[in-house]
Amino acid sequence: MNTKFSLILVFVVLILTGGCQSLIEDPKGSLTPGTYFKTQADLDASVSAIYIQFARDGAWGFTNRSTSYFGSDDFTTDPGLNKEDFRLFDRLSGGSGNGSLVAQWQGPWQGIYQANNVIANYAKVSSTDVLKNQAAGQAYFLRALGYYYLVRTFGPVPIILTQIDVNDRPARDPVDKVYAAIINDLQKAKEFLPVSFPGQPGKANQMAARALLADVYLSMTGWPLNQASNYDLAAAEANSVMQSGKYDVNTPYATVFTTNNSSESIFGFQYNVSGGLPLRSAGSSSVPLDEIATNGSSGWDDYYPEINFYKNAPKCSRTDATFYTTIKLRQPDGKTFKLVSWDSPETHAGHPYYKKFRAGLNGDGVSETETTINAINPSTNKVYDVIRYPLVLLAYAEASAMASGPTAASYNAINLVRKRAGLPNLTTGLSAQAFRDSVVYERAYEFAGEFGVRWFDIVRLQLLPKVIASRSPLENPIPANTNVSQKYLAPIPVNEMARNPAWVQNDGY
Incomplete structure (x- = not known):
């Protein structure tokens, strides 16, 4: 992590630890004075701050970024313990007061506002047009990414593409208009961004914009828009990435999840524990409560796959690398382990787990051998690949x-x-x-x-x-x-509904 990136992280942490941020607040106004955008270094630092807003623990750095997605069959959680926020959505019973849902709402919005600030000010910087456009292109990409997750998770959301007054209460815009804004941003990103940033992993490039656009068009072919005409557009954008020859699937599947920035990583959030930006959805989060390492650390039991999702998996090496099916139970001597099957009555949850999220980066999550566990850590340096x-x-x-x-x-x-x-x-x-x-x-x-x-x-x-x-x-x-028909969208968090009394909550909540 470079010095400028680290300094911006410090500024962001100081602001964010002061309290929760609402939809109508402007984080850039808190971060820097109006004279901030003067040099290319200033601009690059502010772009780095957008990445941090998305990647931090209160946004997409922890498992709560997936709270409402627990309705899927590849996610379930403990029937007890302190997992109620996840468990409610796993039961398709989550509500607008769910505390963990806030990360799914606030994370993208804070990134969007920071992107808006960059887009509003980048042209004022004293630099070359190429460098300024590259910075703006990343902001357009990240803003589109934020809106893409918001619209698919919550449905209609306000389209806010400029800096707004703290007293504004924008209306929720229809889904088709939100998608139109996403597409426009990604087209700008394609125009401004280079095909790659050699030696600079983690920076969104033109291929990331094209890959995301392909996914956007594919999503638009289904509910709620059902626009079949977008199949051609999705195929064309995906094909442009394929024809670039810049990515492949030659990295072994298991290796993708234990190393950073592999040959198939198109866009991923970069993490740095020592810099105060850990990924906490690998390591402890995906480890059984039953497992205790020789150093006394243990699993958190946050998430694992449903039983039949695992049982219906194809028989192949990818499945072997994906699922963790032999649980290591530490014995009374504190040094040796008994190996039992995931469905053994000796286990707490009676489920398989995810192997691919255990190790983190080369074992900085779970450090283990086939028969022992040395340490289980909650904070890792593993890149989270959003687009592979x-x-x-x-x-x-x-x-x-x-x-x-x-x-x-x-x-x-x-x-x-x-x-x-x-x-x-x-x-x-x-x-x-x-x-x-x-x-x-x-x-x-x-x-x-x-x-x-x-x-x-x-x-x-x-x-x-x-x-x-x-x-x-x-x-x-x-x-x-x-x-069930009302469970495809998550509810708008209750605090946001209170701030915006003209909004109508999603059906069923």
Whole structure:
């Protein structure tokens, strides 16, 4: 982490620890005086602050960024302990007063406001147009990313693209208008950003903008917009990334989750424990409560997959690298461990866990051998990949097949993912619908447990009835009178509803 980045982090932490920030507050006004934007270094530091707003613990640095996504089958949590916020959404019973939901709302908004400040002021900086545009391009990308998660999670949200007065109470804009703003920002990002930033991992580039745009167009083909015309656009954007030749799936699947910035990482948030910016959704969060290391540290039991999601996984090396199925129970001597199956009556939860999120960066999460656990840490330096190349390949496969029927290129895209997973090529001759279902299944296990990827497929394809029907009776129970059709959107947090009395809460909350 460079000095300027670290200084901005200090400023951000000082402000954020002073209290919660509402939708109508302007973090940039608190961070710097009006004369801040003078040099390129000033501008670059302010762009770094946008990344931090998204990546910090109160936003996307911890498991609570996925609170409402616990309705998915790749996420469940403990039936007791202190996991009620996650458990309520796992039961499709979460409400607007859920404390952990705030991270899903505040994190993107704080990033959006910081991006707005950069976009409003970057042209005033004394620098070259190329450097200024590169800074602005990153701000446009990050603003689009924030809105993309907000609109898919909460539905209609205000489109705020300029600095606003603290007393403003903007209305919620329709979903189609929010998507139009996202697309406009990503088109600007494509225009301003270079194809890559050599030696500077973590900076959004043109390929990240194109990859995100492909995903945006694909989402628009499903609920609630159902705009099938966007299949062609999704395929075209994904294909542009594929044709760049800058990414591949040659890194072993397990290695992707134990190292940083692999050959398939298109965009990821960079973390630095010593700099005060840890990733806390790896390590302890994904470790069973039953597991206690020789140094006395233990798992937090925050999240793991549902039983039948695990049981329905394909038999392949990717599945072996994804799921943790042998629990290590420390014995009374404090040094040796008894190995038991995930469904042993000796375990607390009776579930498999996620192996791929345990290690963190080269073991700075869980330090272990096949038979022992030395330490379990909650804070890691692991990059969190928001966009991996397989997301692009599978977007292309689905979009191209749904646009004009499965082609050889459609099959090749999904087969690249399957080959790395240790699976045979997909059966040929499938209908467009059957091919799409195969892609959705592939994406479920390629991205199992990864920041809403599975949940957003469930949302756009309205899959909750199917998911619930295959749910094990051993999971946290869903109330019998639940109106499933109202559970695809999360509620607006209660404090935001109080600040904006003209808003109407999402149906069912």
